[in-house]
Amino acid sequence: MPSASDQAQPPGSGPAPVGASGPQAASGPRHVAIIMDGNGRWAKARGMPRTLGHRAGVNALKRTVEAAPDLGLECLTVFGFSTENWRRPVAEVSELMGLVKLYVQTDLARLAREGVRVRILGRREGLPADIRDIVEEAEAKTAHNTRFHLQVAFNYGSRADIVDAARSFALRVEAGEAQASDLDEARFESLLSTAKGPPVDLVVRTSGEQRISNFLLWEAAYAELVFQDILWPDYGPEALAAAIAEFRGRERRFGGVDAVKTASQGAA
């Protein structure tokens, strides 16, 4: 049986695996990413317009962000608005834009005080100017924080992010600043909008749907997936704790045969 030190390092998995031998349940996770699904169904079940489902979704987001550091997470990434969500009715798109603004306006001071660093993933161009400004303000005012990382994917699509990374490397080659042979997985990963966060350990989708929907396609290569049968507006600390418990019961093998325990998962 190969020792952990014989095991190849999985791409993007952070520190080299240490101390693993034989099946090992995962500890962690450090980084959870959530597809917050089910706002519309939550509203419909109550005879309300979809927009009220999104508003209730913001409260669920607040509860979840507040609980995450106490549950041992270092980073939470949430899918707030996808590049495909522009296809929704104009009123709903404008409600979602308004909600991100409201969330930042009402919570930025608290997030900054509580040591949360906020990053917005996704294409800035295409966002209304006032949303771009508020997003930049949130990033600037929390840039010094290190206790917890909140990444909000907004106007984000993973394929678009991968294309942007490829284009930016191609431009460097064109400018004579890099050679095609310089490109490897680590270099490519450093060009993705998620490059500053820890590796994604767990992707959660709420509402019972079981799809990835163009979210973190590269980053989730070795993430565990948990699908929870709860509509996003009902989400909070208990549901997040349940997802984490399910993650901890999984064996992570990163394509190898033995489960590995990485330094990031609490090994000495």
Ligand code: FPP
């Ligand atoms: C999916 O529910 C949810 C979204 C498209 C957006 C998630 C947005 C929020 C939680 C609120 C605002 C976000 C931020 C970042 C402040 P759905 O509308 O697809 O629900 P359905 O599948 O039941 O119709």
